[in-house]
Amino acid sequence: MKRDSHLVVLLLFVIGCSLASLTVWKVLASRDRALEEVDVHGLNLTQALSTYSEGIVRQSSLLLLGLVERLEIEGSGPAQIQRLSALIIRQESLMPQLSGITIYDNQGRWLMSSNRPIPAGANSSDRAYFIHHRDDPSRETFIGPPIQSRSNQEWVITLSRRFNDARGEFAGVVAVTLGVENFLRLFGKIDVGQEGAIGLSYTDGTLLVRYPFREQDMGRNFSQSPIYAKYLVDRSVGTASFTSSLDGVERLYAFRKSDRLPLITTVALGKREALAAWRTEALLSAVVVTGLLGLTGLIGWFLIVDIRRRTRAEDQLRGTQQQLLSTNRQLELLAMKDALTGLANRRCFDQSLAMEARRARRDGTTLALLMIDIDHFKLFNDSLGHVAGDACLQTVGRILDECVRRPSDLVARYGGEEMAVIMPDTDTDGAAIVAQLIIDRLQQANIPHTASPLGRVSVSIGIATATGSGLDHLQGLIEGADQALYTAKARGRNQYVRGGL
Numbered sequence: 001m002k003r004d005s006h007l008v009v010l011l012l013f014v015i016g017c018s019l020a021s022l023t024v025w026k027v028l029a030s031r032d033r034a035l036e037e038v039d040v041h042g043l044n045l046t047q048a049l050s051t052y053s054e055g056i057v058r059q060s061s062l063l064l065l066g067l068v069e070r071l072e073i074e075g076s077g078p079a080q081i082q083r084l085s086a087l088i089i090r091q092e093s094l095m096p097q098l099s100g101i102t103i104y105d106n107q108g109r110w111l112m113s114s115n116r117p118i119p120a121g122a123n124s125s126d127r128a129y130f131i132h133h134r135d136d137p138s139r140e141t142f143i144g145p146p147i148q149s150r151s152n153q154e155w156v157i158t159l160s161r162r163f164n165d166a167r168g169e170f171a172g173v174v175a176v177t178l179g180v181e182n183f184l185r186l187f188g189k190i191d192v193g194q195e196g197a198i199g200l201s202y203t204d205g206t207l208l209v210r211y212p213f214r215e216q217d218m219g220r221n222f223s224q225s226p227i228y229a230k231y232l233v234d235r236s237v238g239t240a241s242f243t244s245s246l247d248g249v250e251r252l253y254a255f256r257k258s259d260r261l262p263l264i265t266t267v268a269l270g271k272r273e274a275l276a277a278w279r280t281e282a283l284l285s286a287v288v289v290t291g292l293l294g295l296t297g298l299i300g301w302f303l304i305v306d307i308r309r310r311t312r313a314e315d316q317l318r319g320t321q322q323q324l325l326s327t328n329r330q331l332e333l334l335a336m337k338d339a340l341t342g343l344a345n346r347r348c349f350d351q352s353l354a355m356e357a358r359r360a361r362r363d364g365t366t367l368a369l370l371m372i373d374i375d376h377f378k379l380f381n382d383s384l385g386h387v388a389g390d391a392c393l394q395t396v397g398r399i400l401d402e403c404v405r406r407p408s409d410l411v412a413r414y415g416g417e418e419m420a421v422i423m424p425d426t427d428t429d430g431a432a433i434v435a436q437l438i439i440d441r442l443q444q445a446n447i448p449h450t451a452s453p454l455g456r457v458s459v460s461i462g463i464a465t466a467t468g469s470g471l472d473h474l475q476g477l478i479e480g481a482d483q484a485l486y487t488a489k490a491r492g493r494n495q496y497v498r499g500g501l
Contacts, residue, residue, distance in 0.1 A: 009304065016297070020289065023286065026285065030281060031275065034278040042252065042253070042268075042269060043239065045190065045198075046254050046256035049198065053263060053265060057159060060176045060178070061141040061159065061161075064159065064160070067103075068163040071171070071174065076105065088112075098176060098179075099149075101177070102174075102175050103172060103175075104124055104125075106169075110123070127144070127147065128147075133162035134162075134170055141160070143158070143263070145206055146207075146208055149177070156178060156179050156180060157178045157208055160174060192267065193273040195251065195269075196267075197251065197267075198267055199211075200263060200266075202262055203263070204262075205221045205222050205224075206221050207222065208263075236256070238255060239255075240255075251268035251270055338397075338413040340390055340393055343397045343413045343419070344411065349422070352410045353369070353422055354474060356422055356424045357474055360471055363425075364467070366465050366467045367425075367466055367477070368427065368430065368431035368463065369481045370462070371414065373417060373460050373485055377392075380449050392457060393413075395457075396447075397411070397419065403437045406423075409423050431465060432463060432496060432498060442458060442459060445457075454494060460494065462483065464499045466480075481499060483499055484499030
């Protein structure tokens with residue numbers, strides 16, 4: 001029954017582990033799919049936004065190119081500037097992202113501004129785009145860092161070109177300003193969640209535009225951030241998961257470098273929001289599986305309880321049987337032991353002697369028998385009483401047991417004050433050593449015996465050994481040891497005598 005219970009527990013364990021493992025695998029696989037879908041969605045958005053940004057920059061560059069050509073051909077006099085102003089007003093409606101177009105002379109003075117009157121003494125020679133064109137003869141469009149307009153405090157991005165005079169020397173700068181607010185209008189129509197963000201930056205890590213807009217982020221450089229150092233330096237497109245250095249939110253990033261412009265478009269979705277649907281699905285799966293496991297466990301529990309009930313009944317029956325067997329063994333042990341001394345009794349002696357004799361005949365070894373009698377024991381009883389006599393027997397029995405140390409040897413009470421020691425695989429010399437040890441130990445114990453000539457308890461020992469056919473008649477071995485015992489007594493007691501068959 002215990003085996004059945006263990007099998008049920010094992011079956012429940014296997015079912016539980018299988019369901020749990022399958023659920024965990026399904027949940028983790030679902031999470032991986034959700035993250036892959038977010039990455040694909042982010043890359044698609046970066047492609048669309050990169051195309052949008054490149055289109056704006058290309059349109060602005062074409063507009064700048066046309067204005068620079070007119071300025072270099074017609075000049076930058078008042079009449080020419082007035083004609084350019086009228087042309088710009090007509091073209092501005094074609095680019096709603098434009099905040100304005102401004103023309104500067106070679107000293108940074110404003111020659112024209114399309115969106116506001118020229119302030120008195122206005123000068124932009126300290127702007128990064130003006131310094132760039134003044135010091136760099138390149139005719140390419142320069143995308144400047146985001147700046148805050150000095151007239152209306154609006155944040156703008158500048159795209160500018162240099163124009164030269166007839167001698168090919170620096171004559172000024174034409175700058176198109178793109179309002180960050182207008183630029184973000186399309187970004188704001190894209191749902192990136194509460195924690196999502198869209199960014200446009202230079203390849204050197206300078207942030208140009210970020211949605212949602214935060215003024216403290218304008219112009220910020222994140223070239224030291226982990227995502228830039230690990231991904232954006234060597235790769236043109238990819239995905240990553242990082243905690244933003246701007247606001248500390250963990251996001252899933254998709255980034256794409258422009259092939260034509262030094263721009264990087266980044267779309268980041270909050271990881272917590274991106275996995276919200278997955279968490280709901282995972283929770284539902286966990287609830288369902290937990291319910292199934294609970295139901296399976298309940299059914300299994302009832303089955304185990306029933307098995308254990310039957311097992312307890314069997315255990316009780318088996319326990320009763322064991323108690324009966326134990327009682328029988330104890331009775332057998334009691335039947336083989338002497339109640340007074342705790343040594344083996346005569347019955348045990350006879351059985352052991354017969355068994356050791358058979359073994360000695362089979363193995364060809366020598367069997368030794370010591371017959372021991374307490375000297376003047378009747379006088380001990382008569383002088384000190386039977387209680388003292390019993391105590392004397394117990395002490396002598398204990399000393400004999402201590403002297404006989406091999407597990408195969410047996411010390412038995414042969415009868416009355418007579419005791420015997422069976423020593424398998426022992427010759428006469430070995431038996432004599434043990435006999436002398438017994439005599440010496442009794443002398444050391446110095447048990448008082450006023451009726452003995454020695455004044456203490458002593459023993460006489462007869463030794464008999466037999467080998468081979470000499471063991472066919474055990475009574476002869478016993479009689480040989482007995483005869484040696486009588487000889488020891490006749491010689492004055494407190495000694496051993498070797499006998500033989």
